[in-house]
Amino acid sequence: MKSADGDHIIDPERQETREQQADRNWSELLQEMRVMETGTQILAGFLFTLPFQQRFGQLDDIQRIVYLILVILAAVLTVLLLTPIGLHRTLFRQRLKHEIVERSAVIVRIALIGAAVLAAGTASLVFDVVVGRAAGITVLLVLLIVVGLLWLAYPALVGRKSTPNGVRADAEEGS
Template sequence: MTPEEPPPLPVAHDDREDGRDETPNERADRNWDELLQELRVMQTGTQILTGFLLAVAFQPRFEDMDVFQRDVYVVLVALAALATILALAPVGMHRALFGRRRKPELVKVATRIVKIDLVVIAALTIGVTTLIIDFTVGRTAGVIALIASVVAVGLLWLLLPRMIRRALSRRDT
């Protein structure tokens, strides 16, 4: 070792071949922190949509909604409640399991819940957009908004990450 080279870092247990030197507990802590950040973003969006939906029922024009729009509205309120419950579930689980050395299991289950919540939030976002356009512009525009929203979610939430993963795996080989 020459004087200008730094001394080698101590080697921690590398539990995966991803270039990170961390113990399983360190990995679980990092993954939990990342999940919490995702949940914060998801919860903010869900709160905004839920607040909008709750305010709609108390507007004078709520009476102008047709049966289809009211049915969609009720489904959207249920989806908003479900999205909130799902987003809070990992926090409740963490509280129940706190101090029991079960963070790896918690991260695994919470990851599944977050994925389910993303599907619910996608449906909620698509539905709210559809309802607003349907009510303000008309049914045809609402259907167009529905299709456009489904395509946007499909492209940005599903196809784009898949394309990035594929490009990175080709680059790494």
């Protein structure tokens, strides 16, 4: 099937060409990256202010190492989330939008894992300092389990209950 301008439609349901689909996917990916970048920047800002607090000097060696790992992770995540923009800026005139979207989606998936570790690690460090090491480790494990459930198990459950066209399987049975 062809569109009005002669391009092949790859998604008849949406009436989209490959280029239109890539543009839509890029736009959605940018929105997701904006949210992730904001969260990463907030956590990084929090981490960057810690050395200027009076109690920072009281951290033990493990807490300092965890802190430095979290600072590095926050910086790497910031760069990682900017990588799709750099990729787009470098390649956008080469008509490679589909490839840019595919590569950027992989980067965002990796950044999601990093964001989960950063959030859980930061909360763990705070609990370690305020309550104790056992509480810090418990918070780390609980938050990583919660992230796993919400980001992996829950989407799998939703996907299993839906059909490819987005209609819930049990809704189709009832009609």
